[in-house]
Amino acid sequence: MTKFYMATSDSEGKERCQATTVGQAKREATRRFSQQYSNAYIHLIEVDDAGEVLNAYSRYAARGNRWFCDNTLFNLIKCLGTN
Numbered sequence: 128m129t130k131f132y133m134a135t136s137d138s139e140g141k142e143r144c145q146a147t148t149v150g151q152a153k154r155e156a157t158r159r160f161s162q163q164y165s166n167a168y169i170h171l172i173e174v175d176d177a178g179e180v181l182n183a184y185s186r187y188a189a190r191g192n193r194w195f196c197d198n199t200l201f202n203l204i205k206c207l208g209t210n
Contacts, residue, residue: 129181130174135160135188137167149173153184153194161188170200180204 131144131152142159146152152171160169165188173182183201186194 128176130176131156132172132174133159134170134172135164135167136170137164141172144171149182149184153186157186157188161190164188170197172200172204 129147131146131149132141133144133152133156134141144152144155146155152173156169156171160167167188168185169188171184171194172180173184174180180201183197183204184194185197185200186192
């Protein structure tokens with residue numbers, strides 16, 4: 128089962144999403160962070176049961192911005208590990 132973790136560029140640590148799909152996770156992260164961190168990036172990490180990072184997504188929190196596959200974040204996490 129895929130797990131999703133969310134964070135922002137202005138906060139420390141990560142939070143687990145309750146979502147089970149990418150779309151649900153994106154909506155949950157947007158709701159959770161868009162108001163509080165309107166001038167930050169929201170990050171969403173998709174991880175499998177073995178702890179392997181599958182995808183990384185980001186978006187600027189300000190209204191109207193879209194999610195994008197964040198290859199830079201993905202590669203950084205892969206280099207540093209998922210913990």
